Amino acid sequence: xxxxxxxxxxxxxxxxxxxxxxxxxxxxxxxxxxxxxxxxxxxxxxxxxxxxxxxxxxxxxxxxxxxxxxxxxxxxxxxxxxxxxxxxxxxxxxxxxxxxxxxxxxxxxxxxxxxxxxxxxxxxxxxxxxxxxxxxxxxxxxxxxxxxxxxxxxxxxxxxxxxxxxxxxxxxxxxxxxxxxxxxxxxxxxxxxxxxxxxxxxxxxxxxxxxxxxxxxxxxxxxxxxxxxxxxxxxxxxxxxxxxxxxxxxxxxxxxxxxxxxxxxxxxxxxxxxxxxxxxxxxxxxxxxxxxxxxxxxxxxxxxxxxxxxxxxxxxxxxxxxxxxxxxxxxxxxxxxxxxxxxxxxxxxxxxxxxxxxxxxxxxxxxxxxxxxxxxxxxxxxxxxxxxxxxxxxxxxxxxxxxx
Numbered sequence: 444x445x446x447x448x449x450x451x452x453x454x455x456x457x458x459x460x461x462x463x464x465x466x467x468x469x470x471x472x473x474x475x476x477x478x479x480x481x482x483x484x485x486x487x488x489x490x491x492x493x494x495x496x497x498x499x500x501x502x503x504x505x506x507x508x509x510x511x512x513x514x515x516x517x518x519x520x521x522x523x524x525x526x527x528x529x530x531x532x533x534x535x536x537x538x539x540x541x542x543x544x545x546x547x548x549x550x551x552x553x554x555x556x557x558x559x560x561x562x563x564x565x566x567x568x569x570x571x572x573x574x575x576x577x578x579x580x581x582x583x584x585x586x587x588x589x590x591x592x593x594x595x596x597x598x599x600x601x602x603x604x605x606x607x608x609x610x611x612x613x614x615x616x617x618x619x620x621x622x623x624x625x626x627x628x629x630x631x632x633x634x635x636x637x638x639x640x641x642x643x644x645x646x647x648x649x650x651x652x653x654x655x656x657x658x659x660x661x662x663x664x665x666x667x668x669x670x671x672x673x674x675x676x677x678x679x680x681x682x683x684x685x686x687x688x689x690x691x692x693x694x695x696x697x698x699x700x701x702x703x704x705x706x707x708x709x710x711x712x713x714x715x716x717x718x719x720x721x722x723x724x725x726x727x728x729x730x731x732x733x734x735x736x737x738x739x740x741x742x743x744x745x746x747x748x749x750x751x752x753x754x755x756x757x758x759x760x761x762x763x764x765x766x767x768x769x770x771x772x773x774x775x776x777x778x779x780x781x782x783x784x785x786x787x788x789x790x791x792x793x794x795x796x797x798x799x800x801x802x803x804x805x806x807x808x809x810x811x812x813x814x815x816x817x818x819x820x821x822x823x824x825x826x827x828x829x830x831x832x833x834x835x836x837x838x839x840x841x842x843x844x845x846x847x
Contacts, residue, residue: 468499468500468501469499469500469501470497470498470499471497471498471500471845471846471847472495472496472497472498472845472846473495473496473498473843473844473845473846474493474494474495474496474843474844474845474846475492475493475494475495475496475841475842475843476491476492476493476494476841476842476843477491477492477493477839477840477841477842478490478491478492478839478840479491479837479838479839479840480837480838480839481741481835481836481837481838481839482835482836482837483784483833483834483835483836484833484834487836488520488521489519490518490519490520491518491519491520492516492517492518492519493516493517494514494515494516494517495514495515496512496513496514496530497512497513497514498510498511498512499511499512503534503536506536506537506538507534507535507536507537508534508535509533509534509535510531510532510533511532512529512530512531512532513527513528513529513530513532514527514528514530515527515528516528524606524607526587526589526607528587528590529547530547530561530590531547531548531549531561532546532547533545533546533547533548534546540569540570540571541567541568541569541570542567542568542569542570543565543566543567544565544566544567544568545564545565546563547561547562547563547586548561548562548564548566549561549562550562550566550579550581550625552625552640552642552657552659552676553627553629553638553639553640553659553660553661553674554659554661554674554676554691554693555736556657556659556676556691556693556715556730556732556746557642557657557659557676557678557732557733557734558623558625558642558644558657558732558733558734559734559736560586560590560591560592560734560736561586561590561591562579562581562582562583562586562591562623563581563582563583563585563586564579564580564581564582564623565579565580565581566578566579566580567579573630574628574629574630574631574637575627575628575629575630576626576627576628577625577626577627577628578624578625578626578627579623579624579625579627580622580623580624580625581622581623581624582620582621582622582623583618583619583620583621583622583623584617584618584619584620584621585617585618586617586618587616587617587618588602588603588616588617588618588619589603590618591618591734591736592618592734592735592736593618593619593621593733593734593735594735594745595619595653595655595731595732595733596653599619602615602619603618619646619648620646620647620648621644621645621646621647621648621733622644622645622647623642623643623644623733624642624643624644624645625640625641625642625643626640626641626642627639627640627641628640634664635662635663635664636662636663636664636665637660637661637662637663638659638660638661638662639658639659639660639661640657640658640659641656641657641658641659642656642657642659642733643655643656643657644656644733651682651683652681653680653681653682653683654680654681654682655678655679655680655681655731655733656678656679657676657677657678657679657733658676658677659674659675659676660674660675660676661673661674661693662674668698668699668700668701669696669697669698670696670697670698670699671695671696672693672694672695672696672697672711673693673694674692674693674694675690675691675692675693676690676691676692676730677689677690678690678691678730678731680728680731687727687728688727688728689716689727689728689729689730689731690714690715690716690727690730691713691714691715691716691730691746692713692714693711693712693713693714694711694712695709695710695711695712696709696710697709697710704758704759704760704761705758705759706756706757706758706759707755707756707757707758708754708755708756709753709754709755709756710752710753710754711752711753711755712750712751712752712753713750713751713752713753714750714776715730715746715747715748715749715750715776716728716729716730716748716776717729717730717747717748717749717775717776717777717779717780717781718748718777718779718780729747729748729779729780730746730747730748731747732745732746732747740769740799740801740817740819740837741799741801741819741820741821741835741836741837742771742773742784742796742797742799742821742835744773744781744783747780747781748775748776748777748779748780748781749773749774749775749776749780749781749796750773750774750775750776751771751772751773751774752771752772752774753769753770753771753772754769754770754771755767755768755769755770756768756769763806763807763808764804764805764806765804765805765807766802766803766804766805767802767803767805768800768801768802768803769799769800769801769802770798770799770800771798771799771801772795772797772798772799772825773795773796773797773798773799773826774794774795774796774826775794775796775828776794778792781796784832784835785797785821785823785828785829785832785833785835786828786829786832787832792828793826793827793828793829793830794827794828795825795826795827795828796823796826796828796829797821797822797823797824797825797826797828797829798821798822798825798826799819799820799821799822800819800820800822801817801818801819802817802818802819803815803816803817804816804817810845811844811845811846811847812842812843812844812845813841813842813843814840814841814842814843815840815841815842816839816840817837817838817839817840817841818836818837818838818839819836819837820834820835820836820837821834821835821836822834
């Protein structure tokens with residue numbers, strides 16, 4: 444059976460179940476709109492997205508449940524494009540302390556550094572007094588490439604950034620064909636909350652496969668109004684017959700003071716090893732994540748060869764209003780790994796790339812309506828790598844309307 448036929452069969456089977464076992468159904472849908480304007484220097488451009496996501500949930504007998512969700516998104520950026528997508532779609536069965544899941548599900552490692560997003564496959568978990576133990580196996584070749592971005596090689600990055608072409612749908616829609624397996628454990632009770640996972644991804648399709656394995660640990664210690672986090676990730680990478688190692692680490696502290704209104708201040712430092720020693724003295728190679736999920740507001744970068752220090756403040760000023768302000772400072776750890784903005788056209792010898800400031804205002808008058816207004820700027824002048832580069836700025840508005 445060809446890969447194309449396997450894809451069609453898998454997608455078809457996810458939509459249809461044996462509904463004679465269904466005892467309850469619940470249908471909902473939400474509409475998501477996002478408008479933004481931004482750019483570098485004095486040049487800006489407008490972009491707009493609108494998407495509809497219907498969702499169907501139900502029970503399967505006494506021990507099972509399911510969810511089916513899909514969406515269609517219209518995206519305008521110089522021109523219109525329309526993207527259909529199957530989103531979270533899974534079956535779950537509970538038997539005593541065991542949980543079995545099948546379908547398209549969300550999965551993340553404890554830190555979200557190595558692998559995070561939607562994946563197609565199976566997962567089993569066992570709950571015990573010693574914690575929750577889990578094992579899963581997933582395939583990525585049926586996912587929409589923008590939903591779960593896999594950019595481990597330059598070729599995959601180019602393919603992920605190429606526009607969707609309906610004349611070559613199979614060649615421009617799907618994510619790279621890789622397999623991911625994971626063993627996990629978490630214990631959230633007691634004084635220290637602990638999470639650990641071992642992951643391995645394998646490329647069975649490229650002539651020169653790129654494989655990698657990750658060991659991830661995260662510890663959280665809540666102490667009254669404070670919360671301390673410490674985490675690390677060790678990576679083994681096999682590329683064209685050569686084996687390398689890489690490191691990533693995270694440390695943070697957050698305080699939630701006892702005030703009239705809810706607010707939280709957090710400081711987080713993250714490190715991702717680069718290809719060269721840089722100014723750190725670390726001999727590990729460049730950290731290469733399996734997925735390249737961007738968590739940044741303006742300066743969207745990959746978890747590789749960088750150190751990021753973020754300071755965030757969030758406050759709920761009113762039951763319907765919340766506000767947030769964040770600052771993120773970016774430092775490259777070597778001169779080889781990161782070569783994007785603001786370094787384009789410059790050969791600076793500094794390590795500090797600059798600082799990003801971003802503010803948000805959230806309005807949620809009811810559970811059916813959410814509005815999010817954000818604005819910010821990235822300032823290369825606050826670093827020494829490319830201090831003369833143009834500032835990068837953005838203003839955006841997101842509105843989500845839910846129908847239940």
